[in-house]
Amino acid sequence: xxxxxxxxxxxxxxxxxxxxxxxxxxxxxxxxxxxxxxxxxxxxxxxxxxxxxxxxxxxxxxxxxxxxxxxxxxxxxxxxxxxxxxxxxxxxxxxxxxxxxxxxxxxxxxxxxxxxxxxxxxxxxxxxxxxxxxxxxxxxxxxxxxxxxxxxxxxxxxxxxxxxxxxxxxxxxxxxxxxxxxxxxxxxxxxxxxxxxxxxxxxxxxxx
Amino acid sequence: xxxxxxxxxxxxxxxxxxxxxxxxxxxxxxxxxxxxxxxxxxxxxxxxxxxxxxxxxxxxxxxxxxxxxxxxxxxxxxxxxxxxxxxxxxxxxxxxxxxxxxxxxxxxxxxxxxxxxxxxxxxxxxxxxxxxxxxxxxxxxxxxxxxxxxxxxxxxxxxxxxxxxxxxxxxxxxxxxxxxxxxxxxxxxxxxxxx
Numbered sequence: 266x267x268x269x270x271x272x273x274x275x276x277x278x279x280x281x282x283x284x285x286x287x288x289x290x291x292x293x294x295x296x297x298x299x300x301x302x303x304x305x306x307x308x309x310x311x312x313x314x315x316x317x318x319x320x321x322x323x324x325x326x327x328x329x330x331x332x333x334x335x336x337x338x339x340x341x342x343x344x345x346x347x348x349x350x351x352x353x354x355x356x357x358x359x360x361x362x363x364x365x366x367x368x369x370x371x372x373x374x375x376x377x378x379x380x381x382x383x384x385x386x387x388x389x390x391x392x393x394x395x396x397x398x399x400x401x402x403x404x405x406x407x408x409x410x411x412x413x414x415x416x417x418x419x420x421x422x423x424x425x426x427x428x429x430x431x432x433x434x435x436x437x438x439x440x441x442x443x444x445x446x447x448x449x450x451x452x453x454x455x456x457x458x459x460x461x462x463x464x465x466x467x468x469x470x471x472x473x
Numbered sequence: 474x475x476x477x478x479x480x481x482x483x484x485x486x487x488x489x490x491x492x493x494x495x496x497x498x499x500x501x502x503x504x505x506x507x508x509x510x511x512x513x514x515x516x517x518x519x520x521x522x523x524x525x526x527x528x529x530x531x532x533x534x535x536x537x538x539x540x541x542x543x544x545x546x547x548x549x550x551x552x553x554x555x556x557x558x559x560x561x562x563x564x565x566x567x568x569x570x571x572x573x574x575x576x577x578x579x580x581x582x583x584x585x586x587x588x589x590x591x592x593x594x595x596x597x598x599x600x601x602x603x604x605x606x607x608x609x610x611x612x613x614x615x616x617x618x619x620x621x622x623x624x625x626x627x628x629x630x631x632x633x634x635x636x637x638x639x640x641x642x643x644x645x646x647x648x649x650x651x652x653x654x655x656x657x658x659x660x661x662x663x664x665x666x667x668x
Contacts, residue, residue: 349654350654352657353654353656353657356657356658357657360657418636421632422629422632422633425619425625425628425629425632426625426626426628426629427625428625429625431619431620431621431628432620434619434620434625434628434632435616435619435620436658437632438615438616438619438628438631438632438635438636439616439658439659439660440657440658441632441635441636442612442632442635442636442638442639442658442659443639443656443657443658443659444636445636445637445639445640446639446640446642446643446653446654446659447654448640449640449643449644450643450647450653450654453644453647458552458555460552460555460556460559460644461559463640463644464556464559464560464563464637464640464641464644466563466637467562467563467564467566467567467570467634467637468566468570468630468633468634468637469633469636469637469640470633
């Protein structure tokens with residue numbers, strides 16, 4: 266059997282991806298109106314609070330992707346990859362928004378117009394030292410995306426252990442697994458062939 | 474049919490399974506920030522029995538994946554070989570964790586079978602397809618298990634394993650030159666997708 270392939274995993278990934286003001290409205294997010302609290306470490310226990318927290322992280326992920334893409338530091342192929350992942354993150358946010366409406370909880374505010382310094386402050390609170398304002402090359406851009414995906418993994422891991430609605434737990438697990446896949450693909454893009462970077466641990470728990 | 478070659482098992486495999494057989498809870502306590510929470514209730518109950526059955530079904534799939542990786546990894550080369558070697562170790566960790574959870578729940582972990590029906594993979598691509606299919610089977614099973622287990626803290630452990638298997642899937646898909654990402658959610662089913 267031939268063990269060698271003319272197309273490496275790196276090439277396969279590159280080819281495959283080618284296809285490819287914080288005010289909360291509504292009635293039921295009383296303790297989440299204050300942005301410093303919405304991003305803080307206070308434990309969220311109800312299903313509504315947990316979904317709110319994961320959606321807030323999704324909105325952060327979306328904002329970071331948008332800034333990284335806008336930085337122009339990604340190659341064309343990796344730009345396509347980031348665009349695709351961003352579109353999936355937006356799907357996640359839409360689905361979570363729908364769940365929040367069902368629960369009678371207002372959605373967290375978009376971070377689309379947040380300043381770079383505000384985003385950096387949130388990143389620091391999530392143990393991400395990288396800055397959206399200081400992306401100087403593609404490696405740094407990919408590193409930031411990898412870490413923000415880990416933040417998302419961590420948010421879902423936290424929520425899944427606490428959600429009382431098993432349907433919401435399943436939806437969270439489906440998204441968490443997708444975020445883990447994003448992290449792996451981004452790691453392969455940054456460090457091709459380094460499987461120990463791409464899939465480093467047997468139990469995905471994220472960060473933050 | 475492929476039986477896992479006895480000599481092919483890495484030391485880590487023997488150590489992990491040996492530890493699991495002894496009811497080791499080292500990995501249980503090492504798994505994340507929620508290790509202080511009880512993973513399963515200690516009082517036998519119907520719910521507990523149902524959880525044990527679910528965990529044993531997952532363990533059976535892990536054993537099968539371990540057998541496939543053990544038998545198939547030597548047939549791979551290059552980046553696929555490196556990935557399979559890494560994934561085998563991670564599957565062993567999954568099995569050990571499930572074993573510990575079942576023991577903690579006062580259940581009886583199922584034993585590895587003497588052999589597993591794995592087909593007759595002959596080529597590099599055959600082996601990759603086999604492994605990717607088994608990863609998909611595991612993903613499907615974990616997606617069914619996450620909402621079904623009674624204890625929320627056990628759910629998070631299963632989700633952590635599910636996410637890791639989803640990472641395996643994406644790498645194997647890339648090795649097969651399939652589209653790595655198939656949608657916004659990781660869903661049950663074969664999800665082979667297009668090239």
